[in-house]
Amino acid sequence: MTSHRAKPSLFKKITRGLTVGSVITGSTFLHGPPVLALGLTKLFKQSRKVDETNIQITNSWLSVNNWLIDHVLPNTHWDIHIDDDLDLSLQGRYLMICNHQSWVDTTVNQYFGVTRMPLTRFFTKWELIFIPFVGQAFKILGFPMMKRHSKSEIAKNPELKRRDILEARKSCEQLLSQPFTLLNYVEGTRFTPEKQAQQKSPYQHLLKPKAGGLALALNILGNQVDALVDMTIVYPDGIPGYGEFWLGEVPRIAVHLRKIDIPAWILEGSYEDDREYRSKFHQWLTQIWKEKDQLINDIKAKYSA
Numbered sequence: 001m002t003s004h005r006a007k008p009s010l011f012k013k014i015t016r017g018l019t020v021g022s023v024i025t026g027s028t029f030l031h032g033p034p035v036l037a038l039g040l041t042k043l044f045k046q047s048r049k050v051d052e053t054n055i056q057i058t059n060s061w062l063s064v065n066n067w068l069i070d071h072v073l074p075n076t077h078w079d080i081h082i083d084d085d086l087d088l089s090l091q092g093r094y095l096m097i098c099n100h101q102s103w104v105d106t107t108v109n110q111y112f113g114v115t116r117m118p119l120t121r122f123f124t125k126w127e128l129i130f131i132p133f134v135g136q137a138f139k140i141l142g143f144p145m146m147k148r149h150s151k152s153e154i155a156k157n158p159e160l161k162r163r164d165i166l167e168a169r170k171s172c173e174q175l176l177s178q179p180f181t182l183l184n185y186v187e188g189t190r191f192t193p194e195k196q197a198q199q200k201s202p203y204q205h206l207l208k209p210k211a212g213g214l215a216l217a218l219n220i221l222g223n224q225v226d227a228l229v230d231m232t233i234v235y236p237d238g239i240p241g242y243g244e245f246w247l248g249e250v251p252r253i254a255v256h257l258r259k260i261d262i263p264a265w266i267l268e269g270s271y272e273d274d275r276e277y278r279s280k281f282h283q284w285l286t287q288i289w290k291e292k293d294q295l296i297n298d299i300k301a302k303y304s305a
Contacts, residue, residue: 012248013247013248016072016073016246016247016248017246017247019068019072020068020072020246020247023064023068023072024064024065024068027061027064027065028061031057031058031060031061031064032061032133032137034054034057035054035057035058035137035140035141036133036136036137036140038050038053038054038057038140039054039136039137039139039140042140048177048178051142051177051178052178054140054141055118055119055141055178058119058141059114059119062110062114063114065107065110065111066110066111066114068246069107069111072248073245073246073248073250074248075248075249075250075251076245076248076250076251076252076253077251077252077253078111078253078255079252079253079254079255080112080254080255080257081254081255081256081257082257083257083258083259085259086227086229086257086258086259087227088116088117088229088257089117089179089226090115090116090117090118090179091118091179092117092118092179092181092226092227093118093175093176093179093180093221093224093225093226094117094118094180094181094182094225094226094227094228094229095181095182095184095214095217095218095221095222095225095227095228095229096109096120096181096182096183096184096228096229096230096231097183097184097185097186097214097228097229097230097231097260097288098183098184098185098186098230098231098232098233099185099186099187099191099205099206099231099232099233099292099296100185100187100189100190100191101190101191101233101235101239102190102235102239102240102241102242103190103241103242104235104240104241104242104245104250105185105233107242107245108233108253108255109183109231112231112255112257113181117181118178118179118180118181119141119180119181120181120182120183121141121142121143121144121175121180121181121182121183122143122144122182122183122184122185123143123144123145123146123168123171123184123213124138124143124144124145124146125145125146126145126146128145129145142174142175142178142180144168144171144172144174144175144182145171146164146167146168146171165216165272168216168220169216169220172216172217172220172221173220175221176221176224181229182217182221184213184214184217186209186210186211186213186214186285186289187206187207187208187209187210188207188210188213189207191205191206191207191239195207203289203290203293204293204296204297205293205296205297205300206289206292206293206296208289209285209286209288209289211271211278211281211282211285212271214285215266215271215278215281216271218262218266218267219267219270219271222262222266222267223267225262227259227260228259228260228261228262229257229258229259229260230257230258230259230260230288230292231255231256231257232255232256232257232292232295232296232299233253233254233255234253234254234255234256234296234299234300235250235252235253235254236252236254236299236300236303236304237250237251237252252303254299254303256295256299260288263284265277265280266281266284269281
């Protein structure tokens with residue numbers, strides 16, 4: 001496949017880098033303090049109005065980033081396709097699954113979603129709470145934060161597994177007071193050829209999906225979501241780094257969204273306790289992943305023709 005990756009001049013790279021860095025830094029200092037200040041009021045009283053205001057401020061920050069993408073990175077061509085049966089709304093409740101290749105994926109999700117879907121949240125590690133500003137912002141904005149334990153820790157103390165599940169349930173249920181998009185990178189890590197080979201992944205463009213997180217989210221939220229959304233992101237000219245994206249070196253990004261029907265049986269079983277259900281769930285997710293792998297192959301073939 002012939003690469004169409006843009007190669008701006010050194011002057012353009014420096015100019016874009018300074019522009020992007022200055023605008024994002026300034027925007028963060030403008031939008032960040034109000035979010036943190038309003039978040040502190042929740043220590044004394046929970047308020048839906050405060051939550052809504054913080055989401056509005058965060059969406060304003062994301063809109064600044066999107067303005068940069070549209071006006072400072074003019075070389076990036078977006079190919080966004082939404083299946084006809086997927087009706088998105090800013091007032092909806094969505095679970096979303098997506099392939100994961102780069103830190104750019106989150107920016108792609110934000111670029112697409114800010115005018116089409118509620119603010120996207122994803123599961124984060126509880127340890128992030130100790131990162132100044134970032135961790136507190138995640139907590140204030142309702143990102144589910146989990147204290148995950150290793151298999152060895154759970155083997156020594158099986159109670160930790162039950163505690164993890166209860167914590168995840170509590171975090172998910174807190175989202176139900178408002179519109180939301182909860183994102184799950186089902187592969188659990190970013191795709192690389194090395195990881196693909198190590199896993200002996202049967203997929204050409206994907207790692208093996210991990211079912212536990214999605215099964216838990218569906219068990220908790222499945223009856224109350226408007227759709228399970230499958231997002232597929234393809235970089236036809238190669239997987240970019242975060243710096244490459246903001247320097248305008250990513251000429252083409254393809255995004256495809258489709259609705260996945262949630263079978264009734266998924267909402268009626270227990271992934272943790274029922275081995276037969278667990279096997280059936282893995283088969284269901286494997287089929288989704290096979291279709292996604294073929295879709296990526298088709299998209300790549302279109303661009304290489």
